[in-house]
Amino acid sequence: MASSSSPTETRSPELRKDPINNRWVIFSPARAKRPSDFKSKSSSENQNSNSSSSCPFCFGNEHHCAPEIFRDSPDPNVDWKIRVIQNLYPALSRDIGGETEGHPDGEKSGFPGRVVPGVGFHDVVIETPVHSVHLSDLGPTQVGEVLLAYKKRIEQIKERDLIKYVQVFKNHGASAGASLSHSHSQILALPVIPPTVSGRLCSMKEYFDQTGKCGLCEVQPKDLLIDETTYFTSIVPFAATFPFEIWIIPQYHSSHFHDLDSEKAIDLGGLLKLMLRKLSMQLNNPPFNFMIHTSPLQVTDSQSPYSHWYLQIVPQLTGVGGFEIGTGCYINPVFPDDAAKVLREV
Amino acid sequence: MASSSSPTETRSPELRKDPINNRWVIFSPARAKRPSDFKSKSSSENQNSNSSSSCPFCFGNEHHCAPEIFRDSPDPNVDWKIRVIQNLYPALSRDIGGETEGHPDGEKSGFPGRVVPGVGFHDVVIETPVHSVHLSDLGPTQVGEVLLAYKKRIEQIKERDLIKYVQVFKNHGASAGASLSHSHSQILALPVIPPTVSGRLCSMKEYFDQTGKCGLCEVQPKDLLIDETTYFTSIVPFAATFPFEIWIIPQYHSSHFHDLDSEKAIDLGGLLKLMLRKLSMQLNNPPFNFMIHTSPLQVTDSQSPYSHWYLQIVPQLTGVGGFEIGTGCYINPVFPDDAAKVLREV
Ligand SMILES: Nc1ncnc2c1ncn2[C@@H]1O[C@H](COP(=O)(O)OP(=O)(O)O[C@H]2O[C@H](CO)[C@@H](O)[C@H](O)[C@H]2O)[C@@H](O)[C@H]1O
Numbered sequence: 163m164a165s166s167s168s169p170t171e172t173r174s175p176e177l178r179k180d181p182i183n184n185r186w187v188i189f190s191p192a193r194a195k196r197p198s199d200f201k202s203k204s205s206s207e208n209q210n211s212n213s214s215s216s217c218p219f220c221f222g223n224e225h226h227c228a229p230e231i232f233r234d235s236p237d238p239n240v241d242w243k244i245r246v247i248q249n250l251y252p253a254l255s256r257d258i259g260g261e262t263e264g265h266p267d268g269e270k271s272g273f274p275g276r277v278v279p280g281v282g283f284h285d286v287v288i289e290t291p292v293h294s295v296h297l298s299d300l301g302p303t304q305v306g307e308v309l310l311a312y313k314k315r316i317e318q319i320k321e322r323d324l325i326k327y328v329q330v331f332k333n334h335g336a337s338a339g340a341s342l343s344h345s346h347s348q349i350l351a352l353p354v355i356p357p358t359v360s361g362r363l364c365s366m367k368e369y370f371d372q373t374g375k376c377g378l379c380e381v382q383p384k385d386l387l388i389d390e391t392t393y394f395t396s397i398v399p400f401a402a403t404f405p406f407e408i409w410i411i412p413q414y415h416s417s418h419f420h421d422l423d424s425e426k427a428i429d430l431g432g433l434l435k436l437m438l439r440k441l442s443m444q445l446n447n448p449p450f451n452f453m454i455h456t457s458p459l460q461v462t463d464s465q466s467p468y469s470h471w472y473l474q475i476v477p478q479l480t481g482v483g484g485f486e487i488g489t490g491c492y493i494n495p496v497f498p499d500d501a502a503k504v505l506r507e508v
Numbered sequence: 509m510a511s512s513s514s515p516t517e518t519r520s521p522e523l524r525k526d527p528i529n530n531r532w533v534i535f536s537p538a539r540a541k542r543p544s545d546f547k548s549k550s551s552s553e554n555q556n557s558n559s560s561s562s563c564p565f566c567f568g569n570e571h572h573c574a575p576e577i578f579r580d581s582p583d584p585n586v587d588w589k590i591r592v593i594q595n596l597y598p599a600l601s602r603d604i605g606g607e608t609e610g611h612p613d614g615e616k617s618g619f620p621g622r623v624v625p626g627v628g629f630h631d632v633v634i635e636t637p638v639h640s641v642h643l644s645d646l647g648p649t650q651v652g653e654v655l656l657a658y659k660k661r662i663e664q665i666k667e668r669d670l671i672k673y674v675q676v677f678k679n680h681g682a683s684a685g686a687s688l689s690h691s692h693s694q695i696l697a698l699p700v701i702p703p704t705v706s707g708r709l710c711s712m713k714e715y716f717d718q719t720g721k722c723g724l725c726e727v728q729p730k731d732l733l734i735d736e737t738t739y740f741t742s743i744v745p746f747a748a749t750f751p752f753e754i755w756i757i758p759q760y761h762s763s764h765f766h767d768l769d770s771e772k773a774i775d776l777g778g779l780l781k782l783m784l785r786k787l788s789m790q791l792n793n794p795p796f797n798f799m800i801h802t803s804p805l806q807v808t809d810s811q812s813p814y815s816h817w818y819l820q821i822v823p824q825l826t827g828v829g830g831f832e833i834g835t836g837c838y839i840n841p842v843f844p845d846d847a848a849k850v851l852r853e854v
Pocket residue numbers: 196197218226227228247248249250251252286332333338339340341342343348826827828829830831832839
């Protein structure tokens with residue numbers, strides 16, 4: 163990148179709103195410095211270029227990491243199974259010196275109301291101490307424990323009034339954005355409600371107003387069904403944005419992911435593991451992302467009947483171009499019922 | 509991709525709406541078959557892997573292309589300078605057999621109102637007959653002529669009532685989504701108004717209702733200014749989604765790109781060329797996209813005071829991950845005033 167990026171490095175993160183497109187952007191110069199296992203984002207997937215000895219997420223290298231928030235080590239013989247730590251190159255700051263309310267930058271820049279200080283939490287969940295183990299290699303209970311670690315962290319974060327929404331996500335593979343290959347996911351707690359979340363609430367409200375029902379409780383999987391468990395259904399959505407995209411939807415109505423109990427977490431863990439293995443087998447271990455789409459931390463009584471969380475898995479097979487950036491519409495070469503058939507086969 | 513994609517190949521394209529996220533997706537199995545100059549989307553940029561002799565867009569290979577719509581050949585000694593042709597692997601079909609209105613698929617699938625037949629136009633603009641010439645190598649007048657080719661094609665398309673919005677865009681480089689390296693851009697004419705466009709109109713209306721002014725006429729570039737010409741201003745937007753993103757905004761109020769006259773087209777051509785050269789020099793010939801953000805073909809009298817077209821240029825430097833897919837928020841490591849400074853320097 164260009165030479166004069168150094169002056170930016172001391173600036174605090176900031177959220178700015180594009181009033182034309184009604185979109186928030188996080189400005190975070192610190193992010194530019196984070197290390198990468200992959201020589202170049204555009205070079206071919208090279209999952210092991212950072213060996214276990216230099217990987218900060220490996221067992222024994224804990225001192226190379228930003229501070230730990232908590233660890234999961236149920237077995238006294240095992241040091242830890244899961245660690246939740248601070249992100250060393252956070253997009254948002256835990257504290258930016260008294261500026262947490264009524265930041266003056268908006269006025270200073272002549273753009274009142276368009277700037278929010280970049281305060282929030284940005285954590286990493288290390289899913290296993292072992293470098294070569296992937297999430298889908300863990301057993302259903304262990305995947306469930308990772309999900310319970312998300313839940314526990316969200317419950318801590320929700321005590322802070324400043325935080326409006328918590329996004330849990332995972333990047334696997336360089337083309338899915340991952341900079342480190344050791345199996346991990348991230349938790350980003352935001353001081354604003356992101357546009358996709360408020361947009362989703364609006365659409366769900368519209369459906370509810372018309373039908374009296376929750377749009378996700380009403381999903382009829384039919385030929386879009388991949389599998390189901392006691393509490394969850396996995397489908398290819400009818401209007402899947404990406405080829406072989408999967409949604410895992412709770413069959414019970416629930417606004418918040420973090421209301422998941424242990425039994426449901428293990429049930430979901432098994433289904434998530436299965437979906438990741440199916441993608442890996444049918445699409446040759448593709449890069450992928452998953453995202454937990456939950457509700458804003460504060461949900462009003464009138465919103466709860468139509469807010470329903472779900473987990474979205476997206477294998478990264480196609481990439482996007484100017485059409486998608488311009489329109490927000492996507493071109494998907496694979497019809498959902500065909501994708502569901504392929505995923506049911508294994 | 510998985511084996512059983514063959515049954516999908518005979519299906520007509522279809523637009524489906526995701527009612528949860530209020531987003532349209534184009535299903536287009538034909539797209540999966542298009543050729544690529546780049547061995548793999550994730551391999552390093554290899555701009556010349558398809559040589560001039562096998563490139564369908566090169567002079568002399570016109571017979572390898574889908575039908576021509578028109579050509580620009582002002583000089584009788586030159587066969588052509590610019591060609592506008594049909595896309596051989598169109599995302600939307602010019603005609604899908606009488607199904608152009610009231611498609612029954614919605615009801616058939618139990619999803620009434622969520623399916624629109626995939627009718628529209630998908631064209632390619634070949635910007636030069638010469639394989640190794642890039643858009644920024646052309647002179648201001650020649651770039652202006654490319655812009656006038658877009659205008660001419662949009663004016664043809666707008667005669668069709670079915671078309672609601674026309675997206676013009678360019679992909680340069682594999683990481684920006686390009687599958688062919690010969691300099692070209694695309695025109696996609698849609699039977700729906702895409703979400704970013706209706707969202708933008710909403711935000712602009714809100715600003716207009718509050719201030720009585722058009723949000724883009726009112727942009728105060730200050731330290732975000734890169735350059736200006738007689739009719740246009742180029743800036744890094746205050747809430748730039750991507751590092752080194754550039755907007756070129758007409759200084760005169762205008763809803764539609766296609767109202768551009770020849771004088772303004774040449775003026776814009778010069779500024780566009782300059783911006784592409786600046787990006788190339790400061791960021792080492794990065795992959796990039798540009799998109800023309802115009803208004804729906806039909807704009808009401810009440811909408812015109814606040815609808816204002818602009819051109820967005822996005823160098824692809826960072827890639828995205830699960831956070832961006834999940835929230836629609838972006839993380840930008842470079843503050844806009846720093847980016848503008850870097851781009852003013854050359
Ligand atoms: N020693 C250490 N201790 C603690 N944390 C450490 C660390 N060393 C590195 N980290 C952090 O570990 C994280 C690893 O995350 P990922 O590999 O999922 O992708 P990353 O966040 O880099 O970017 C991807 O995801 C984001 C969000 O979706 C996109 O903005 C981006 O374009 C995409 O590449 C990084 O966020 C990094 O800051």
